[in-house]
Amino acid sequence: MSVKPALPLKERMKHAIADETLIAAVKKTTDRLEGGKLSSSEALGNWEEWRKQGSRIRSHVVEHLDYYLGQLIENVKKRGGHVHIADSAKEAVDIFLRITREKNAKSVIKSKSMVSEEVHVNKALEDIGVEVIESDLGEYIIQLFGEAPSHIIVPAIHKNRYQIKDKFNEISGENLTEDTPTLTAFARRQLRKAFLQADIGVSGCNFAIAETGSIVMFTNEGNGRMVTTLPPVHVAFMGMERLIPSFEDLETFVNLLPRSATGQKITTYVSVINGARQEGDLDGAQEFHLIIVDNGRSKILGDEEFQEVLNCIRCGACLNVCPVYRHIGGHAYGDVYPGPIGAVLTPLLRDDMETWGDLPYASSLCGACTEACPVRIPLHDMLVRHRARYVKLGLAPKWEQMAFKAWSKTFARPGRYKLSMKAARLMVPFMARDGFIEKGPLNMMGWTHARHFPSPAKQSFREQWSKLSGELKGGGDHE
Amino acid sequence: MNKEQALLQRIANRLGRTEPLKEKPKRDAIGAPDFWREFKLSEEEKIQRFCESWRALTGVAEVVDSEAEALEVLKRWAQEENLKHLIRWDHPELENLGVDSLFESLGAKMEIWGRGETRSMKEIANDAEAGITWADYAVADTGTLALFSSREKARSVSLLPPIHIAIFRAEQLVTRIGEVMVKMDQMGREGGLPAGVNFITGPSRSADIENDLSIGVHGPKKVYALIIK
Ligand code: SF4
Numbered sequence: 001m002s003v004k005p006a007l008p009l010k011e012r013m014k015h016a017i018a019d020e021t022l023i024a025a026v027k028k029t030t031d032r033l034e035g036g037k038l039s040s041s042e043a044l045g046n047w048e049e050w051r052k053q054g055s056r057i058r059s060h061v062v063e064h065l066d067y068y069l070g071q072l073i074e075n076v077k078k079r080g081g082h083v084h085i086a087d088s089a090k091e092a093v094d095i096f097l098r099i100t101r102e103k104n105a106k107s108v109i110k111s112k113s114m115v116s117e118e119v120h121v122n123k124a125l126e127d128i129g130v131e132v133i134e135s136d137l138g139e140y141i142i143q144l145f146g147e148a149p150s151h152i153i154v155p156a157i158h159k160n161r162y163q164i165k166d167k168f169n170e171i172s173g174e175n176l177t178e179d180t181p182t183l184t185a186f187a188r189r190q191l192r193k194a195f196l197q198a199d200i201g202v203s204g205c206n207f208a209i210a211e212t213g214s215i216v217m218f219t220n221e222g223n224g225r226m227v228t229t230l231p232p233v234h235v236a237f238m239g240m241e242r243l244i245p246s247f248e249d250l251e252t253f254v255n256l257l258p259r260s261a262t263g264q265k266i267t268t269y270v271s272v273i274n275g276a277r278q279e280g281d282l283d284g285a286q287e288f289h290l291i292i293v294d295n296g297r298s299k300i301l302g303d304e305e306f307q308e309v310l311n312c313i314r315c316g317a318c319l320n321v322c323p324v325y326r327h328i329g330g331h332a333y334g335d336v337y338p339g340p341i342g343a344v345l346t347p348l349l350r351d352d353m354e355t356w357g358d359l360p361y362a363s364s365l366c367g368a369c370t371e372a373c374p375v376r377i378p379l380h381d382m383l384v385r386h387r388a389r390y391v392k393l394g395l396a397p398k399w400e401q402m403a404f405k406a407w408s409k410t411f412a413r414p415g416r417y418k419l420s421m422k423a424a425r426l427m428v429p430f431m432a433r434d435g436f437i438e439k440g441p442l443n444m445m446g447w448t449h450a451r452h453f454p455s456p457a458k459q460s461f462r463e464q465w466s467k468l469s470g471e472l473k474g475g476g477d478h479e
Numbered sequence: 480m481n482k483e484q485a486l487l488q489r490i491a492n493r494l495g496r497t498e499p500l501k502e503k504p505k506r507d508a509i510g511a512p513d514f515w516r517e518f519k520l521s522e523e524e525k526i527q528r529f530c531e532s533w534r535a536l537t538g539v540a541e542v543v544d545s546e547a548e549a550l551e552v553l554k555r556w557a558q559e560e561n562l563k564h565l566i567r568w569d570h571p572e573l574e575n576l577g578v579d580s581l582f583e584s585l586g587a588k589m590e591i592w593g594r595g596e597t598r599s600m601k602e603i604a605n606d607a608e609a610g611i612t613w614a615d616y617a618v619a620d621t622g623t624l625a626l627f628s629s630r631e632k633a634r635s636v637s638l639l640p641p642i643h644i645a646i647f648r649a650e651q652l653v654t655r656i657g658e659v660m661v662k663m664d665q666m667g668r669e670g671g672l673p674a675g676v677n678f679i680t681g682p683s684r685s686a687d688i689e690n691d692l693s694i695g696v697h698g699p700k701k702v703y704a705l706i707i708k
Pocket of ligand 1: 260311312313314315316317318319341369372373374375376377379
């Protein structure tokens with residue numbers, strides 16, 4: 001189980017930036033999702049009120065997680081479900097493998113679950129010879145390519161239809177065309193058999209209801225319903241914080257999550273699973289297991305600067321508005337959670353600033369993520385806090401430390417500041433074109449590599465101001 | 480200390496408590512925002528709103544005044560879709576409506592969930608061209624059906640066949656989804672929650688291939704709603 005990315009962040013970014021198909025696909029998809037979100041949240045009205053309510057409910061749960069998690073565990077058991085606690089990724093996998101062995105399972109079918117991605121279940125299953133099939137169309141596609149998801153909501157965002165068609169034909173020996181209905185119908189045929197034959201169905205859990213011991217899934221395709229209805233055993237993976245107190249609270253998230261994620265008013269299916277099938281039922285899993293995963297989450301609790309990140313409902317809205325994500329796609333973030341949420345969450349979950357502490361630098365700090373977040377997590381503040389910790393730990397590059405020291409000295413004294421700005425303005429004619437600097441010197445290179453830097457104004461604000469204020473004083477009252 | 484207790488203890492400590500909280504914490508933010516709870520539609524408005532939302536997602540919706548009319552509509556749908564093999568919930572309302580004799584008269588085979596063995600039931604549902612359910616509730620705001628599972632009301636019937644036909648009476652419509660959620664909380668307290676509750680809004684969909692909307696990836700491709708006033 002690797003906790004280190006194969007390449008350093010800068011290298012990952014370089015690869016991503018070089019991939020034009022990827023950039024075009026990511027841009028198109030994020031535009032669509034973001035546009036849908038804006039119009040559907042506007043249509044709902046009072047969006048800020050909804051966000052506040054969402055944030056208050058989630059914060060309340062996280063602040064009282066001991067109570068609500070205790071309540072959930074008790075109620076799942078009351079309904080005859082099996083509860084398992086996994087402190088680490090490895091434990092989560094071990095628990096799942098144990099269930100697989102006990103059930104003598106040969107095949108496992110999964111609907112989308114970020115947590116199972118996070119702990120790397122598939123690899124472990126394959127190692128012991130159990131067939132594991134992802135059934136979400138996007139996940140199915142990238143599984144065939146042997147890749148990881150690159151977006152929380154649209155995992156195969158980076159693949160185009162020709163690549164998909166070729167892959168489908170390669171595995172089936174068929175001669176499919178690249179139109180969407182044909183490709184979809186093929187996946188439907190393939191997967192329908194698998195749903196009916198699998199020994200274990202695996203799902204994620206968008207929300208667990210503490211008061212009733214239920215799990216709730218938001219899906220569009222119906223595969224979430226298949227994996228919980230057809231195989232004899234259902235195992236749900238849940239991050240330990242994904243709780244809300246009662247069904248009544250679910251109304252807020254039914255309104256917030258789909259709109260933020262895809263711009264839908266509601267997802268096609270909101271499925272509530274209250275444990276295994278009941279006496280007399282002829283479908284639904286006969287056995288229900290809930291694996292509650294900590295894997296670094298409890299360390300975020302009580303950390304004033306970051307606790308709120310546990311409010312996240314994994315909608316992906318912050319990815320869609322992030323200029324950096326839009327430019328580099330998901331894989332460059334190196335771990336399961338991409339985009340601004342990934343840049344905040346990964347260093348915390350991994351608890352390893354040395355390896356992951358540079359992720360928060362993959363942000364322009366424009367604040368779009370914070371504005372997009374349906375539960376009002378101050379993502380860009382958290383990115384700054386991460387950077388501060390990174391610097392404090394002495395992990396920032398030497399030249400950067402020196403440069404910032406110089407900056408702060410310059411900024412602290414008006415005289416020095418003025419002088420430096422004058423110097424900068426003198427340099428501009430050598431570097432700028434049409435008011436932008438395209439190739440900056442030294443520490444500006446990181447910036448100008450991917451975008452243009454606005455060149456300093458010919459006259460500083462102070463210089464303009466002294467002139468303007470003179471004019472204003474002389475100009476008298478216009479009204 | 481077992482693993483569960485250890486986890487709760489760890490969480491409590493991180494949150495600054497010496498032991499896990501046992502008493503229900505007080506809170507003031509519950510459910511939907513206040514202004515939203517005041518949202519109420521009349522029955523006519525609910526019917527209209529439901530149909531609009533349902534149709535916006537390619538669903539077919541019709542409203543009828545009587546049982547006899549309902550059968551007429553079903554007959555038309557069956558002919559348009561050329562339905563020959565169906566499965567339905569074992570629900571008294573469907574029984575009373577007389578759907579069985581209707582489809583028999585059309586030369587179609589109607590199976591009834593639960594009147595057979597489990598394994599074959601799933602296979603029958605998988606082979607059927609359409610599944611018929613009687614919705615427990617329908618939500619006007621979003622155009623959503625709420626189906627509660629039981630022995631007679633199997634989840635497979637609304638899931639496996641490529642067509643899903645849901646029938647219900649206008650009085651089963653609520654304005655907001657939260658009204659059903661509150662009922663579920665009550666059922667939970669009284670020990671009567673079914674194993675599965677499915678809220679269904681339109682046909683199965685995906686946009687995973689180049690953002691191109693495709694219908695019917697795993698669940699039904701076509702959904703019909705019939706409202707009896
Ligand atoms: S941080 Fe906010 S916007 Fe980003 S995925 Fe989580 S809930 Fe959505």
